[in-house]
Amino acid sequence: MSRIPREFDPQLIAEQSAKERRIYHDENTSKEPMASVLANNPEIYFVPPQRRSDWGKWTFKPGSYYDTTIGAKHSYWQDYDLPKPTKDIDRLRDDLVRWGYCKVEGALSEEQVAAMRQRVLDQAEGESLAGIAQRTPSGQNINSCINKGRCFELFIEQHPDAAQGGPLVEQLVTEALGEGWICNSLIAAISLQGGVPQALHQDQGNALDSTSPMMVNVLTAITDLDETTGGTLLIPGSHTVLAEALRQGKPVGKLPPAINLDAKAGTMVIIDGRVLHGTGINHTDSPRIVMLNAMQKPWLRQQENWMLSVRPEVLERASPKLLHRMGYQATTGTQTNEGHGFGARGLPDEAAGALVDFRLAADRGDYERVGQLGPQSGADELNAPYILRDVVAKARAGGVSAPVGIGSQGLVSGDR
Numbered sequence: 001m002s003r004i005p006r007e008f009d010p011q012l013i014a015e016q017s018a019k020e021r022r023i024y025h026d027e028n029t030s031k032e033p034m035a036s037v038l039a040n041n042p043e044i045y046f047v048p049p050q051r052r053s054d055w056g057k058w059t060f061k062p063g064s065y066y067d068t069t070i071g072a073k074h075s076y077w078q079d080y081d082l083p084k085p086t087k088d089i090d091r092l093r094d095d096l097v098r099w100g101y102c103k104v105e106g107a108l109s110e111e112q113v114a115a116m117r118q119r120v121l122d123q124a125e126g127e128s129l130a131g132i133a134q135r136t137p138s139g140q141n142i143n144s145c146i147n148k149g150r151c152f153e154l155f156i157e158q159h160p161d162a163a164q165g166g167p168l169v170e171q172l173v174t175e176a177l178g179e180g181w182i183c184n185s186l187i188a189a190i191s192l193q194g195g196v197p198q199a200l201h202q203d204q205g206n207a208l209d210s211t212s213p214m215m216v217n218v219l220t221a222i223t224d225l226d227e228t229t230g231g232t233l234l235i236p237g238s239h240t241v242l243a244e245a246l247r248q249g250k251p252v253g254k255l256p257p258a259i260n261l262d263a264k265a266g267t268m269v270i271i272d273g274r275v276l277h278g279t280g281i282n283h284t285d286s287p288r289i290v291m292l293n294a295m296q297k298p299w300l301r302q303q304e305n306w307m308l309s310v311r312p313e314v315l316e317r318a319s320p321k322l323l324h325r326m327g328y329q330a331t332t333g334t335q336t337n338e339g340h341g342f343g344a345r346g347l348p349d350e351a352a353g354a355l356v357d358f359r360l361a362a363d364r365g366d367y368e369r370v371g372q373l374g375p376q377s378g379a380d381e382l383n384a385p386y387i388l389r390d391v392v393a394k395a396r397a398g399g400v401s402a403p404v405g406i407g408s409q410g411l412v413s414g415d416r
């Protein structure tokens with residue numbers, strides 16, 4: 001056996017990789033902007049009780065970030081022109097850019113709100129009865145809503161049947177993220193009396209040097225939000241403060257105070273992924289419900305693992321738009337499956353990048369993947385019912401030409 005060159009020895013590699021010698025070390029290990037946010041604003045970080053016995057027993061610290069009120073009543077913010085609930089698209093654009101959030105008034109009709117509220121409350125009770133409730137320090141979350149009601153499937157699509165203001169929200173999200181954006185997750189977040197506030201954080205965690213966001217969260221109020229019900233805590237305008245500090249390589253200084261988001265049930269609040277925010281405290285005895293439906297650039301990993309988690313019947317009835325939004329449309333650079341997806345643009349209903357048939361085959365237990373093949377392979381192996389053949393044949397039948405999957409010479413890996 002030939003000797004492995006010394007340069008490939010892990011110990012030698014480690015010896016040659018002191019911090020000062022590594023490329024991009026500072027950037028890849030930076031804890032900014034949150035390190036300086038916390039250093040210079042220590043009062044905005046609150047660690048919730050971790051133990052069950054602490055539930056509801058935390059002490060309220062006056063003057064902390066969560067001891068606040070809505071913008072209109074806040075001594076610091078009351079004279080600022082903070083985001084207003086509106087259907088005016090230009091006002092919404094201005095609010096989103098300037099303050100990092102905007103409020104689409106009446107995006108859900110009263111009936112749409114009532115239907116979703118009932119479904120969320122029923123599901124929460126059902127999961128509690130089943131012993132699988134997902135408790136949070138603030139209350140209870142319903143994860144993977146996609147599997148838990150037709151209204152949620154339509155909601156992710158921003159279909160007018162589930163959210164009458166969907167088309168307006170979609171336009172704004174498209175402007176914020178660019179074409180091709182997909183969905184990060186859909187969670188119903190329920191805050192209950194006795195719950196603790198969440199530490200302020202950014203949803204878009206990594207520091208990329210762009211003026212536009214990589215992620216926006218569409219937060220829908222299903223119950224009224226204000227300072228009593230646990231309106232989301234947020235610092236208006238913090239998205240630009242933090243992004244600017246990063247761009248200039250400077251620490252974040254003293255920040256303005258947080259407010260409670262106020263929004264009537266049915267309002268969809270689009271929040272830039274860089275805004276500092278956290279769950280507020282519900283001081284009332286009725287549940288506070290918000291739907292958290294973040295959207296993101298198509299090349300970021302999603303919060304929900306839609307490839308595994310979505311129920312088969314939901315996938316089978318999913319519209320091309322919903323499949324796309326869940327990430328079931330590959331592009332050349334993302335989520336190709338056994339080579340299928342090379343050359344695809346990630347469009348809804350684009351056969352060249354459609355992945356759902358692979359997942360459905362796996363569900364049936366007959367997903368035959370291409371494995372080791374060679375000149376000695378027998379007819380059984382060469383003619384095996386590879387799902388790749390079916391998917392590519394379907395794409396071809398739909399008029400898709402190479403490069404995808406199987407070429408005239410047999411299996412090819414696609415055009416790189």
Ligand SMILES: [Fe+2]
Nearest residue numbers: 201202203277
């Ligand atoms: Fe968040």
